Amino acid sequence: MKTLSKLATALALGSILAAPAFAAPESYVVDGTHTFPRFSYSHFGYSTQLSRFDRTTGTVVFDKAAKTGSVDIVIDTRSVDTGFGTFNEHIQGEDFLDTAKYPTATFKSTRVLFDADKPVALEGNLTLKGVTRPVTLTLTSFQAMPHPMLKKNAIGANAFTVVKRSEFNAGKYAPYVGDEVRIDIAVEAIAQ
Template structure:
């Protein structure tokens, strides 16, 4: 082997070794059967009420090597589940979610912040009842691994933020019914 062939062979070997570090972003589809946005608020100071949305769709793009990502979530606001059918209708009314005019809520990320290999914050825009406001989700747990049953790459996370419902035109009965609402999301997504 001459010098040129040896150099070319060494280059090919080093590029092959570096290939895993150049991994491309992976797009994950939200698993609606394991993804539930929840919201909680003070009810006259008596208790903290907890409700959820039953239908969520969207995608997450995650690139572990580059430490980048994006999140695009759509929540069916009509799928609100308070545990009581009459109250579900009340929450969907004009004073709160107004689902007749605004059937969905969305979150679209603008930045994902990493600490080490894991995302710890996701900045983005929450649109609720036709109003868009910037919010930051704090990620409390994150997992990326092959799904043990589906045998495909999967991710999961838990995250939360706190908003004022009055900022979204849904402030009726505040301050008696708490204006601050904590939104938690338990998310699982499977590679496309």
């Protein structure tokens, strides 16, 4: 009986060691010092205006082996930076972001699309000014590797989408000031 028990234990241990190793999903915290959502729009056709948000938080879960992941981003809309203080206040007003009532915007992914072993798009829901709409963020770059200074795993990506601000109750002056707004996000996140 002892020999049979030892054989069963050896077979079980051998099958565990012979099985391929699967990496578990890894959780990352958004690095707010390197994560800046930007938005751009046509200003009466004269120029494309570019602004950003200075405070962003969130989490990312990434599992390269299983080709899955999730993203949960929170943008402090009160941190809008147009480059001009008076215009920052204008953008935060009721006609646009209405930050007194809606101080954050969020993106929560519902699906991550992969090409080979790299994510190429994120489907999810953008909530802005109390309105939630599905959007797809297209990734133009993605990197997952140990951070050379922090000595922890890190990921980074650049992504964009285009939305209509009128669909988020922020369409004042459209079509003169462009209704279509391109949102770009440069994000870096560090393993927990």
